[in-house]
Amino acid sequence: GAVVSQHPSWVICKSGTSVKIECRSLDFQATTMFWYRQFPKQSLMLMATSNEGSKATYEQGVEKDKFLINHASLTLSTLTVTSAHPEDSSFYICSARVRGTIDTQYFGPGTRLTVL
Amino acid sequence: KNQVEQSPQSLIILEGKNCTLQCNYTVSPFSNLRWYKQDTGRGPVSLTIMTFSENTKSNGRYTATLDADTKQSSLHITASQLSDSASYICVVSASSGGYNKLIFGAGTRLAVHP
Numbered sequence: 001g002a003v004v005s006q007h008p009s010w011v012i013c014k015s016g017t018s019v020k021i022e023c024r025s026l027d028f029q030a031t032t033m034f035w036y037r038q039f040p041k042q043s044l045m046l047m048a049t050s051n052e053g054s055k056a057t058y059e060q061g062v063e064k065d066k067f068l069i070n071h072a073s074l075t076l077s078t079l080t081v082t083s084a085h086p087e088d089s090s091f092y093i094c095s096a097r098v099r100g101t102i103d104t105q106y107f108g109p110g111t112r113l114t115v116l
Numbered sequence: 117k118n119q120v121e122q123s124p125q126s127l128i129i130l131e132g133k134n135c136t137l138q139c140n141y142t143v144s145p146f147s148n149l150r151w152y153k154q155d156t157g158r159g160p161v162s163l164t165i166m167t168f169s170e171n172t173k174s175n176g177r178y179t180a181t182l183d184a185d186t187k188q189s190s191l192h193i194t195a196s197q198l199s200d201s202a203s204y205i206c207v208v209s210a211s212s213g214g215y216n217k218l219i220f221g222a223g224t225r226l227a228v229h230p
Contacts, residue, residue, distance in 0.1 A: 004159075032215070043205060043222045044160070093159050103147065103209045103216035107159035 002028050004096050006108035013084055014116055020080045021111045023094030029074040030096035034105070035067070038091040050077045074099065084115040118143045120208050120221035128227045133196055137224045139189040139206030147209040147216045151180050151191045154203045154223070163191070163204075196228045 003026040013019050023033055031052045036044040048069055049057045056069035068080040077096075081088055092111045098104040120141045129135050141149070148167045152160035164173040164180040166189070172181045177194045193200055206221040 006159075041225070043220045045220075046218075091157070095159075097215075102211075103218065105218070107152075107161070109159045110157065112157065 002026075002096075002098065002106045004094065004106045004108040006092075006094055006111050008111060009109065010112040010114075012114045012116065015085055016083055018080055018082045019084055019113060020078055021092055021094075021113075023077045023079070023096065023108055025075045025096040025106070028096070029099040030077075031074060031099045032097040033071060033077040034095045034097070035069060035077075035079050036093045036095070038093060038110075044093060047079075081113065084113070086115045089113055089115045118208075118210055118217075118219045120206055120219050122204075122206050122221040122224050124224060125222070126225040126227070128229060129196055131196060131198055131228055131230050134192065134194050135196060135226065137191045137193075137204050137206075137226070139191070139221055141187050141189070141206070141208045141219070141221075143187075143208040143210045143219050145211040146184065146187075147211045149180075149182055149189050150207045150209070151178070151189075152205040152207060154205055156202070160205055193226075198228050198230060201226060201228045 005024045007022045033050045035047045038044050047062045050069045050071040052071045058064045071077040095105045095107045123138045150165045151163045154160040163178050166173050166182045179192045182189045203223040203225050205223045208219045209216040
């Protein structure tokens with residue numbers, strides 16, 4: 001089946017630093033990738049939609065200057081949390097939509113971010 | 117407003133028992149409904165997907181039902197195992213101008229005890 005990977009799987013950083021999370025579709029092309037954030041005991045919250053070769057679309061309330069998204073190829077999207085603060089600590093999950101489909105998405109395993 | 121509500125919020129059952137999780141939705145226009153299993157600290161994994169015309173779909177010990185008239189779905193787990201302990205998320209896909217948008221439920225946290 002289709003596989004989506006994320007790297008790193010977990011990261012601990014100091015407040016004020018920036019952290020980059022990678023999302024890769026390993027065996028299919030994805031023109032669109034999605035970034036979600038999940039707080040403990042809550043469901044996934046869509047942060048932004050990342051389209052290959054164009055600017056990301058952010059959901060209401062998500063700061064685009066804080067969460068930088070780059071989708072440079074059909075298999076890679078990156079999320080950079082800039083000037084991270086403890087309240088940014090969360091579980092970040094990406095998903096990738098299979099090219100040519102309207103909603104066939106596969107989720108990555110997630111990245112646990114802890115900001116001290 | 118598109119919404120997906122799940123019940124119960126959490127559930128504890130003994131190993132070997134059956135259980136049923138519920139999902140009610142108000143999503144329009146409806147495209148399909150999926151059930152995902154999410155282990156702690158992992159990404160969601162698809163269990164079943166059903167379109168408007170499908171009433172039931174099975175995947176091993178998991179059986180999902182869909183009543184498009186009442187906008188309700190259920191996920192039945194048979195002969196539960198300890199490894200079934202996870203969050204189960206109901207996700208409804210809404211048609212949205214070419215690409216669909218996923219509407220997530222809050223999930224049901226299932227704990228299977230020996």
